[in-house]
Amino acid sequence: MFLNPGNVLSWATFFPLAGAAAIVVLLAVRYVANLPKKLVDDGARLIALLASGLSLVAAIAAWRMYDPTETGVQLTQHFVWIRSFNIEYLVGADGLSISMVLLSGLISFVATIASMPWWSGAKAAEMAGMVEHDHGHGDDAHHPKHFSVRMVPGYMFMLLLLQTGMMGTFVALDMFLFYVFWEVMLLPMYFLIGVWGGPRKEYAAIKFFLYTLAGSVLMLLAIIGIYYNSAPAMLADGTMSAGHTFNIIALGHQGAQGQFLSAAPILGMAFTKLAFVALFIGFAIKIPMFPFHTWLPDAHVEAPTPISVILAGVLLKMGIYGILRFNYAILPDATAWAAHAMAVFGVINIIYAAFVCLGQKDLKKLIAYSSVSHMGFSLLGMAAMTPAGISGAVLNLFTHGIISPMLFLIVGVIYDRAHHREIEKFGGLASELPEYTAIMGLAFFASLGLPGLAGFIAEFMVFTGAFPVFTGYTIISATAVIITAAYYLWAIHRMFLGKLNPVYKGYPDLNWRERISLYPLAAIAIVLGFYPQAILGVINRSLHLIIQNIRPL
């Protein structure tokens, strides 16, 4: 078979990159053969769809090939890359990775679909500001050209590059390789926000870029520190590495045996703690954890819809993923030391962001802050280090990764039509856009944790898991169920119910592009609501192994 356990993760990672290369070739051909713009645009779109579709196929195949009854890393592929620094190309997946690979493939594909241009009548196209002869207000700042028709090959190139970066981050098991993929994500994201974004795109893009880069620098320092304190390990070709290792699995074993406890303290602080803090801040920015969260609302508000989808659906998950992969696995002692603080930050994230949501006037900002709030559940759950807590935390990554893209797609739908997102300015939309209202309702209720939809299970598990360890914090964070319901229902009330604001008369309901991107996610949200074991069965064993090193169960 073409896809086999030995290469499936690599394929999932590099299909998008191949697509990006194909787009470059296409552009070269365009200059040589002088192809028409439309042909090149459509070609780029097709390549992007194909590449991310294939990546999704490979991700699903990997998920199917993964054997959840086994612990440890599977589907590995490795060879020595830079021998002088013991750097390997090493990819593989445990339950944690495989769930994120699946999510990443899925959300990337959905985002690619959402990047396709409007597929409905001329009126809709005009409303999106996409038609060239649009009564002369094409240059109106309030009537911008839709991102899906601006510099299409460039956009698709960046999107595919981003997808490779994301997938690679989740499968890399070599610290250096991980860091490379991590940085690969940054650049396309910067351009995607900065070029195709909203009115304040430059500010948002630079804020995102610098903020994340600042975290990366700390992370890099910690990685180098860990490398130089590590013991040698076996390389891919069977030889021992010279002096140290970048191999995350080997580092995990060394960490569990206390390899880093004996490292020399830096500035009077134990190395493990310092390394933990440096790594943690790097990842916490990505989560984003209070008080490092303010880049997120700006980035979301300015990013085009599909980029918001990826940002919320995949990128935020990397923070938690990284903490579990690095901090938990390699620095178990420091993790136990920091658990309490993590729980506190989790509670702050949950409650603080929920209240901020309640005070939001911009729908997209509201959704962005709700992401901050929901990621707090993951922090709380993983800090508890109970099986239910940590499984709930990672399930929360997955379910939030399904629900929040829906929410951002939903914001995109109304923004494409109304060109604003002010909650107060809408009203009574349910009368005009019934289908949109229905899918919005499903997504909002999923996000506020209605049982039967995906969001609830994760929350419930985090509560059950965290309660024995952080009783008080858990009770405090359980009040979020009230606040969350309040802000979502209030938003529904102001936007969709009541009398129809006549300005919005005649707005078209969902078109097929929006349906294709929304309905699969809605279906998954319902299925996971009743059968979360589909994900839990895969992640449980790997996660329990991680916490076993920190606290014997």
Place this chain on the structure above:
Amino acid sequence: MEHANLQVVGHAAEELGRLAVHHVSYLWLIPLFPLVGAAINALVGWKLQRMFGKKIVHRIAVTAMLAAFAVALRAFWQLLHLPADERFLQDTLWNMLTAGRVTVDLAFALDPLSMMMVLVVTGIGTLIHVFSIGYMADEPAYWRFFSYLNLFIFAMLLLVMGDNFAVMFFGWEGVGLASYLLIAFWYTDPEKAKAGMKAFVANRFGDFGFIAGLLLLFWALGGAWTPRDGILRNTDYQPAAELNAVAPAATAAEADALAPRVDGVKVGPTLNFRELRDQVVIEATGVKERLVHTHIWGVSILALIGILLFVGAMGKSAQLPLYVWLPDAMAGPTPVSALIHAATMVTAGVYMVARLNFLFALSPSAMGWVALIGAATAIFAASIGFFQYDIKKVLAYSTVSQLGFMFIGVGVGAYWAGTYHLLTHAFFKATLFLGSGSVILGCHHEQDMRKMGGLKKYMPITRWTYLFACIAIAGFPIANGFYSKDEILWKAFTSRHLELFGVPTPWLGPLIYAIGIIAATGTAFYMYRSYYMTFTGEYRGNSGHHDEHNVDPHAAVAAKASALSHAVHADDGAAHAFGSDAHAPSHGAVSLRAADHAHAVHATAHGHDAGHSAPAHDAAGHGHHGGTPHESPWTMTLVLALLAAGSFFTLFLGIPAAWTHTAPLLEHWLEPTLLAEVPFANVEHVWEYVFQGTGVLAAVVGWLGARALYKDGISDVPARLKARFEAAWTVVYNKYYVDELYALVVLRPSVALARALSRFDGTVIDGLVNFVGAIGRTLGRLDAAIDKYLVDGLVNAVAQATWGIGRQMRHVQTGRIQTYLYGALGGALVVVLLNFLIS
């Protein structure tokens, strides 16, 4: 005195063993049918309605209900033929989640208690579906209504049939969702939409308590996994090692295999009702002993669990102080009020307490609070019911009050009596609500009783059924309400074991009895008041000038409705503005695809909704209601008759033991589920007759009072009393200003905090980030300046110098050979000289 001690005697004789379970594989069909019905109508209902008319929509919905009811009857049949202590059917579909000790199956169970609930939900549910056919006939979004109704039934069935807390909570929240959707059914009216939101959020306060109680229970059964902060919080009735062995379980099978057992009984944390029951009830496990003696934060853990779970019940079952959403929920269509806000959903809290009777019975404190809150709610809501003019509001407060009675029952330990009142209430309150719906429809969507009167002439069936339901709720022995209420109050009087704050309060039972009997008098009063105001005297709705050709009531409604709508339009505007928009949404929902069809509907629906959406107390526009009231179509009156008949026949389920010397049928039936042993005081037999007499007397007093004041609307005493006690009347009429209090204490501070925090986030936190950015930029500028003027200046200076030197040197390069030769000679001389000097 065998009666009072029946429950104790019944079980004390034999030691309780493990629950005998019969596994069957068809229970999932019961909730499946309504789910399918809901899905069909939700997804393609609008299309079907356009293509085949409304018939197809309600046929789908009612068929789904009938199918569910049929399967429920099948299960009932099977249960009947099992020995009493083996009546437990169980059906597991799949394992939803397992992580460590948390393991949840999607599983259904039917024991006598849930069987009763399922029959009520599917039976009365079916009837109310049928009633809705007539009531909602003019609704353009017919499909949406029936889809929501089916969805509600599905969720309610999950709630009552759930084999574990999780499935129950799925249903618990699902009914909340359906309730939200149905209250806000006419969502273009902001008030109705707001009522839906209020219901959901108020319920979330309850859910918070429910979740907290659940977590505490789960934890109390197993203790913490690991000691933290040096405090070992393990409850140590199980070896820690054994409990911990379950922790790494990743699948259901592993969790089951690793679970610790005592005498074959699974112990430790569980969400499953059976496992919970077995380990608590069977003494040998020691679980009960541990739980009773465990304290947390200085409070008995069982009391805390009970009270927190009861907070959940307060939300769903509208008890003080979380009842505020229920009266507002009357914004929904009347069948919804009957089904959800009277017969089924609001009783979920009572059901939950009854289901966990073995747990609540262990904590006299929890029981005391449940009973006390129930009693307080009963009298508080009844007093508000005295002065309301909106017929549905009267019934809403009545429901809150009756739910209080149920909680008195399950609170004092008379679990079967509380459950029985749940059953009787489902019948008579559904009759009352649907009767009021019939009245409202007959009076062209008028809800103000001051504009009714004399309806017995026009609506005989509605009148008689309504009257019979009044008899039932007031507590005359010819209908079911007497039997359940009497049993509850009698048990309340004889209970001596209740506690508050861990202090024994033997006086609490009699006190609750006193409150209860006053509330019962009040109940009779306000119910007969509503009856007399509505059905006796002269019709006050400006009757008679319109067409008398109403052979088909619906044609008449439609004609009059549109006439009314125009009349109002001509008159003024407010009500019309509401009305014409009220139907727009539903209309719009269909008409987007079905403009042609909906247009016809439009005309009829136009005025129809006008009444719905106008604020209840807003008299403007309603004085113009013309037309004679009319009896409702047969689908509605038939349902009324059936429910009234049910209110009669269900009395045979609860004939007191004092009369027959055998346990009432229902008590006997529920015995396997409601197994908690609660002691009641021994009181002489004769007293029970005295108390029954007192109960009837209370009903008579209430009835006569209402009769004197309100019959035929001729007495001016109510008006005089109102004038005399204006201030008190205003306070009660405005529901003691509780809503205003909530706004002041909860709502406004929350929103203010939210605004403040988002401003804080935008300015301080983000400001900090931008400040760091600004520092970076400033440093950058400074650096650039240094670069430009200092570093670059230096470079430029060097360059300048080089250039200058070069220019000067140009003079050297003249091209004249002799100059070069002089130069070469000079150079050679220098080299020689240097060579000499250095060496």
